[in-house]
Amino acid sequence: MPSSPTVRVSLIFLAIALVGLLFADIAVTTSNPWRDLGNFLFGIATPNFFSTEGLMTALLRTVAFAFVGVALGSVAGFLMALAYRSLPVRIFCAFIRAIHELFWALIFLQFFGFHPLTGVLAIAIPYAGIFAKVYSEILEEADPESGRVLPPGTGNISAFLYARIPDCWAKMRTYTAYRLECGLRSSAILGFVGLPTLGFYLEASFSQGLYSDAGAMLILFYVLIATMPLWVRPKLLPVYVLGAPFFLGEGLPIVWGNVQRFFTEDIVPAPLRNGEGLTGLTPWLSDLMINEAMPGIWNTLVLTQIALVATGILSLLAFPLISNHFGGPIRRNAGHVVLVIARSTPEYILAYILLQLWGPSMLPAVVALALHNGGIIGHLIGRQTNAIKLRADAAEGFNRYSWELVPRVYRSFLAFLFYRWEIIMRETAILGILGIYTLGFYVDSAIQNIRFDRAMVLILITALLNIGIDTLGRYIRRKLALQTMPTC
Amino acid sequence: MATPVIWKLMLSCFFCFTAAAASAETLVFTAIPDEDETKLVERFRGVADYLSEQLNVDVRYIPVKSYAAAVSAFRNNQVQLAWFGGLSGVQARRLVPGSEAIAQGVEDEAFETYFIANTNTGIEPAAELSALKDQLQGKTFTFGSKGSTSGRLMPEFYVRDTFNAKPDDFFSRVGFSGNHTRTLRLVEAGTYDVGALNFQVWEKELADGNINTDAVQVIWKTPHYPDYQWTIRGDVDERFGDGFKQRVTEALLNLDNPELLESFPRSGFIPAANADYEPIRKTAQEIGILD
Numbered sequence: 001m002p003s004s005p006t007v008r009v010s011l012i013f014l015a016i017a018l019v020g021l022l023f024a025d026i027a028v029t030t031s032n033p034w035r036d037l038g039n040f041l042f043g044i045a046t047p048n049f050f051s052t053e054g055l056m057t058a059l060l061r062t063v064a065f066a067f068v069g070v071a072l073g074s075v076a077g078f079l080m081a082l083a084y085r086s087l088p089v090r091i092f093c094a095f096i097r098a099i100h101e102l103f104w105a106l107i108f109l110q111f112f113g114f115h116p117l118t119g120v121l122a123i124a125i126p127y128a129g130i131f132a133k134v135y136s137e138i139l140e141e142a143d144p145e146s147g148r149v150l151p152p153g154t155g156n157i158s159a160f161l162y163a164r165i166p167d168c169w170a171k172m173r174t175y176t177a178y179r180l181e182c183g184l185r186s187s188a189i190l191g192f193v194g195l196p197t198l199g200f201y202l203e204a205s206f207s208q209g210l211y212s213d214a215g216a217m218l219i220l221f222y223v224l225i226a227t228m229p230l231w232v233r234p235k236l237l238p239v240y241v242l243g244a245p246f247f248l249g250e251g252l253p254i255v256w257g258n259v260q261r262f263f264t265e266d267i268v269p270a271p272l273r274n275g276e277g278l279t280g281l282t283p284w285l286s287d288l289m290i291n292e293a294m295p296g297i298w299n300t301l302v303l304t305q306i307a308l309v310a311t312g313i314l315s316l317l318a319f320p321l322i323s324n325h326f327g328g329p330i331r332r333n334a335g336h337v338v339l340v341i342a343r344s345t346p347e348y349i350l351a352y353i354l355l356q357l358w359g360p361s362m363l364p365a366v367v368a369l370a371l372h373n374g375g376i377i378g379h380l381i382g383r384q385t386n387a388i389k390l391r392a393d394a395a396e397g398f399n400r401y402s403w404e405l406v407p408r409v410y411r412s413f414l415a416f417l418f419y420r421w422e423i424i425m426r427e428t429a430i431l432g433i434l435g436i437y438t439l440g441f442y443v444d445s446a447i448q449n450i451r452f453d454r455a456m457v458l459i460l461i462t463a464l465l466n467i468g469i470d471t472l473g474r475y476i477r478r479k480l481a482l483q484t485m486p487t488c
Numbered sequence: 489m490a491t492p493v494i495w496k497l498m499l500s501c502f503f504c505f506t507a508a509a510a511s512a513e514t515l516v517f518t519a520i521p522d523e524d525e526t527k528l529v530e531r532f533r534g535v536a537d538y539l540s541e542q543l544n545v546d547v548r549y550i551p552v553k554s555y556a557a558a559v560s561a562f563r564n565n566q567v568q569l570a571w572f573g574g575l576s577g578v579q580a581r582r583l584v585p586g587s588e589a590i591a592q593g594v595e596d597e598a599f600e601t602y603f604i605a606n607t608n609t610g611i612e613p614a615a616e617l618s619a620l621k622d623q624l625q626g627k628t629f630t631f632g633s634k635g636s637t638s639g640r641l642m643p644e645f646y647v648r649d650t651f652n653a654k655p656d657d658f659f660s661r662v663g664f665s666g667n668h669t670r671t672l673r674l675v676e677a678g679t680y681d682v683g684a685l686n687f688q689v690w691e692k693e694l695a696d697g698n699i700n701t702d703a704v705q706v707i708w709k710t711p712h713y714p715d716y717q718w719t720i721r722g723d724v725d726e727r728f729g730d731g732f733k734q735r736v737t738e739a740l741l742n743l744d745n746p747e748l749l750e751s752f753p754r755s756g757f758i759p760a761a762n763a764d765y766e767p768i769r770k771t772a773q774e775i776g777i778l779d
Contacts, residue, residue, distance in 0.1 A: 029628065029661065029679055029680070030677060030678065030679045031606075031608070031677060031678030031679065032677065032678070036677075109557065109560060110560055110564075111564065113560065113561055113564045113566040114550065114561065114566060192553065193553055193554075193557070194552050194553040194554070194557050200553070203553065204525040204526070207524070207525070207666060207667070207670060208524045208525065208526060208669075209673070252516065252550070252561070252566040252567075253566070255564055255565050255566070258563075258564045258565075270779055359679045359680075360661070360663045435663055435664055444634070445634055447554075447556050448554060448555060448556045448633075448634040448635045449556075449579075449634070449635070449777050449778070450556060450559060450560075450579050450583065451779070
């Protein structure tokens with residue numbers, strides 16, 4: 001066994017993934033995947049921007065939901081960050097962020113229906129949990145010196161506002177802006193479950209094989225994200241945040257009785273609802289565990305581990321694309337475009353596209369997760385290598401890559417990878433909605449059969465699994481003394 | 489700090505929304521997303537215009553992304569009328585006491601599911617499903633939507649009944665394509681060897697020349713069962729005035745615009761009752777997708 005702990009951990013994870021491959025369902029089941037892929041790429045090359053009258057509205061709604069959701073999430077997250085030392089708050093935050101936006105949307109759809117609140121809360125709630133964690137970390141790290149020089153008798157609030165906030169402001173702003181980009185992605189995919197954002201039309205075009213229409217939507221989405229630095233200006237932000245609620249669309253009115261019914265009837269386990277009492281609960285629960293939860297957990301874990309290692313390999317292969325240490329500016333710019341596209345496309349959309357092209361198996365999911373997450377980590381690592389100064393006589397080409405750069409960035413690479421472990425698992429679970437047999441598949445099936453009691457138990461299991469992975473990831477990062485900054 | 493102000497403003501915005509949206513008195517209806525969305529939107533906008541003209545109220549169609557979303561919207565009173573399949577109708581009427589099946593297509597009294605196969609599999613049509621056992625075993629198979637009657641419930645029932653096995657165990661891979669058009673396309677393209685779909689979708693696509701009959705063919709037809717129907721909530725009379733349910737029913741039964749009927753495709757609508765769907769409920773209970 002190699003003595004370096006980072007290498008040892010890497011090899012252990014590689015081994016787990018290889019064993020997972022033996023059990024995983026990896027296959028291309030379409031008879032002509034390359035023709036379909038060709039049709040799709042041809043569609044992107046010949047975009048049709050005038051397919052749907054609603055396209056521009058959908059784009060506007062995508063932005064509006066993102067702004068309102070992220071704004072609400074950041075305010076709530078900030079308030080919770082102030083109380084983050086309390087264990088119940090920490091547990092609460094871990095719990096709400098362990099449930100994916102799409103699951104939240106599926107839950108709210110059941111009682112708010114197609115009201116804008118469904119989409120807004122689906123983004124705001126998990127984001128609040130993430131904001132609370134990251135803001136509290138930023139506040140923790142603030143230099144305490146400025147607080148010590150305040151005159152005695154300064155109130156807590158004044159001390160906080162004048163000594164702590166100024167030190168953290170820049171970091172919090174950067175992170176919030178970054179989350180806004182994530183918010184746009186989340187907002188777009190909410191369309192897949194019926195909210196009026198981009199995903200709604202994207203799903204419709206894809207499922208009908210209208211690749212030129214879908215291509216146009218994807219291009220508009222990339223342009224929207226790539227031009228964010230131009231249109232998201234600090235001075236314009238208040239205008240956006242105040243204006244956004246007016247562009248969410250009307251949706252359909254909320255019937256408040258539904259909310260009560262959902263919590264007092266729908267999610268009560270069927271045996272209790274039908275008065276069978278606790279004796280009926282045991283067979284109900286064991287049926288659920290054996291036939292749905294267990295296979296779901298197993299597939300989710302297998303897929304997560306394979307996708308994690310695939311992400312790692314892809315990140316290591318991708319970072320030279322944007323690194324100063326290789327190639328000229330033209331190639332680097334091309335590399336930037338490739339990585340921007342890879343990381344701006346939500347995994348869910350990538351997986352959806354690949355599933356259409358290759359047919360259902362874990363393969364499209366692995367590739368989608370690896371492309372998206374590998375794009376993000378590759379970008380971060382690549383940027384890091386640009387700060388490295390090599391000796392003038394350092395090795396060139398492959399030797400430079402393997403002996404000079406990779407060893408220097410390997411620790412932060414692992415840090416990012418383990419940070420994203422939990423994120424990859426959350427996505428893996430949700431990809432089940434697309435037909436891969438992870439937990440999301442069983443959640444979706446329960447909802448399709450109008451069995452919200454089962455759906456809620458399965459969502460709860462998903463959340464606990466996620467919290468477990470998050471804790472394990474943090475433990476490993478601490479053991480290996482890996483430092484990281486948050487990514488989404 | 490500006491944050492509390494922003495918070496309040498945003499909250500007030502939400503309340504404005506809720507208030508504005510609640511005042512509209514519009515009949516909203518939906519339909520299960522069983523086919524290509526473009527076709528559905530076109531068809532049901534036509535129906536909305538027709539109903540609006542007949543009933544003198546604003547009528548609006550909203551497209552949804554899943555069968556369950558259609559049922560939930562109906563249950564939550566966000567839509568008052570819906571074009572359901574057999575199973576989704578049973579689910580919806582169980583959840584909304586007082587709701588009624590008011591009209592069905594002429595063809596829906598005796599609906600069928602077609603099992604189709606890619607011709608590369610070499611599976612030949614048969615009169616009995618049991619005759620296909622050896623040829624079907626171990627093939628890949630796709631249903632339509634998880635909540636579909638013709639695309640999931642009935643084919644699953646016949647697979648279980650005939651082969652005495654769960655579809656997962658009998659076939660090597662089981663998928664849910666999402667809707668009937670996609671089932672057709674996926675089997676035609678060979679993504680799945682075999683699939684099951686709504687016979688009307690097959691017949692219409694065939695008549696329109698949209699099927700490559702060299703690539704895909706029908707291998708078995710199920711016995712008849714009741715399927716699609718219009719279902720309306722019991723409380724519409726209170727909301728839209730006495731006799732409203734009756735007027736909607738009559739409007740649907742009198743629908744004779746050939747283009748509109750062709751888009752379903754149905755030759756006309758006839759009266760329906762909740763009891764007509766009793767066989768569907770029993771089947772759903774039998775295979776465990778209804779409690």
